[in-house]
Amino acid sequence: MTERFTVSMDDELSARFDAYLRQHGYANRSEAVRDLVRGVLSEQARQQDADRPCVAAVTYLYDHQERDLGRRMTEAHHEQVDLTLSALHVHIDQRLCLETLVLRGPIAATEAFGNALISRPGIQHGHLHTIPLDQPSD
Numbered sequence: 001m002t003e004r005f006t007v008s009m010d011d012e013l014s015a016r017f018d019a020y021l022r023q024h025g026y027a028n029r030s031e032a033v034r035d036l037v038r039g040v041l042s043e044q045a046r047q048q049d050a051d052r053p054c055v056a057a058v059t060y061l062y063d064h065q066e067r068d069l070g071r072r073m074t075e076a077h078h079e080q081v082d083l084t085l086s087a088l089h090v091h092i093d094q095r096l097c098l099e100t101l102v103l104r105g106p107i108a109a110t111e112a113f114g115n116a117l118i119s120r121p122g123i124q125h126g127h128l129h130t131i132p133l134d135q136p137s138d
């Protein structure tokens with residue numbers, strides 16, 4: 001089933017929304033509204049339930065020769081092995097490394113780990129994307 005509803009918007013907000021659609025490559029307003037609603041609901045779930053299960057992807061760049069980061073980041077991953085499903089390490093050039101970790105666990109613990117990784121000195125372009133999962137039925 002698909003529910004249809006009409007949204008009223010003043011001209012200025014509507015023009016800004018259309019610009020947003022173009023920037024983000026949306027073919028129509030409905031798809032953009034669906035994504036925005038999903039985003040808001042995910043954020044609400046994230047804030048309301050620290051124990052809710054989630055999967056998350058954390059990505060960042062660093063110079064492995066700086067601050068002994070190559071060794072220290074690997075050590076950090078091993079300390080939280082229960083939260084880490086997978087770790088991808090790519091050598092970008094002589095010095096730079098890109099890492100993407102796929103995490104799984106309770107939202108609060110997973111985000112605390114991801115945020116602690118990307119806030120370390122020398123870690124660049126850190127980004128954490130959390131996807132809340134439905135509570136397991138028991």
Ligand code: NI
Nearest residue numbers: 090091096097
């Ligand atoms: Ni590397």
